[in-house]
């Protein structure tokens with residue numbers, strides 16, 4: 604694909620600019636209705652945009668300092684799954700307020716006994732008339748404390764192989780029987796860190812909240828994770844958000860002669876990595892446009908997360924004594940990113956699991972579980988079992 608963006612007088616740019624002139628401070632709803640929140644999605648949610656148009660829109664919104672609504676899990680992870688698998692009625696009800704940012708979403712996948720080995724989940728959904736009754740526990744649920752809805756995967760059949768008995772539901776987060784307990788981490792308050800334990804006790808979800816077919820949830824869960832890996836490895840080094848290696852340059856320049864030879868070299872290396880990842884991101888825009896995020900997303904995430912850690916560590920070193928402060932003025936983006944950075948190689952698929960995906964799905968190497976011999980990862984190495 605062509606990497607340079609189309610010229611300033613490209614008619615597609617002019618169209619976006621004209622819209623921005625009419626809507627100088629667009630609301631989330633206006634952006635969603637114009638298709639500018641997810642240009643690569645099909646109409647009416649997006650514009651069926653090709654990679655160039657998507658990049659043009661991104662570019663013009665950035666220049667006009669217009670931010671898209673923030674709803675990372677809804678828009679980035681599960682929304683594309685709903686576009687394909689939800690009914691018309693479900694799409695009309697859930698997608699517009701998701702895209703406008705009015706209704707925040709969370710992802711209820713991980714459990715204490717099911718992280719990398721997600722299919723090992725034990726939260727149950729049992730049909731009782733026109734509801735499913737949910738019992739179980741989820742953990743590490745980002746944004747559960749503010750979410751209006753969650754995507755829940757739960758076991759609906761215990762008599763089949765573990766991947767075959769899982770279903771995919773939309774669950775309103777204010778139903779009776781749901782208890783959300785915040786988990787604090789070293790960034791600070793639970794509101795900042797934003798993840799939680801979620802307990803379900805006899806929670807009743809209407810049967811119409813099932814997405815797709817019963818017991819077909821694993822395929823949709825895998826698509827959600829693939830979308831997540833695309834979403835978490837966009838431009839910034841903090842799971843697609845935050846600064847980039849390029850932003851280290853003014854920080855380093857501000858130090859003038861105080862910068863040592865070793866730091867110079869680390870900055871150059873981080874910059875080179877950042878540029879390679881930037882080009883890889885441009886390729887991925889095209890994968891998202893084709894709506895087939897595959898193992899390539901794991902490749903970028905496997906590169907991006909350790910890169911993010913290196914960038915934040917380097918920034919912390921460059922900050923010198925200021926790096927000792929909790930929220931040093933002018934540097935807090937680096938300071939908070941540094942505290943978050945250990946999570947980068949865990950959430951959304953650990954680095955080890957991503958390497959398994961690359962080995963098996965890109966390189967065609969044998970599966971890390973010796974299925975034929977009936978051995979599991981847990982049996983051979985004492986940990987989790989299979990990779991999603």
Ligand SMILES: Cc1cc2nc3c(=O)[nH]c(=O)nc-3n(C[C@H](O)[C@H](O)[C@H](O)COP(=O)(O)OP(=O)(O)OC[C@H]3O[C@@H](n4cnc5c(N)ncnc54)[C@H](O)[C@@H]3O)c2cc1C
Pocket residue numbers: 709710711712713714715717718719720742743744745746798946947949950951952953954955956959971980986987988989990
């Ligand atoms: C900041 C953050 C936000 C998160 N948000 C959410 C969320 O919103 N919703 C949600 O559902 N989950 C969320 N998670 C959870 C995340 O998806 C899991 O932490 C992740 O999948 C790993 O699972 P685990 O923590 O159970 O670790 P485990 O799976 O127990 O892994 C432990 C260690 O064993 C290694 N390992 C496991 N299996 C293999 C294997 N087959 N081969 C080699 N090594 C292996 C892992 O790499 C890791 O080092 C979040 C996590 C973080 C850090």
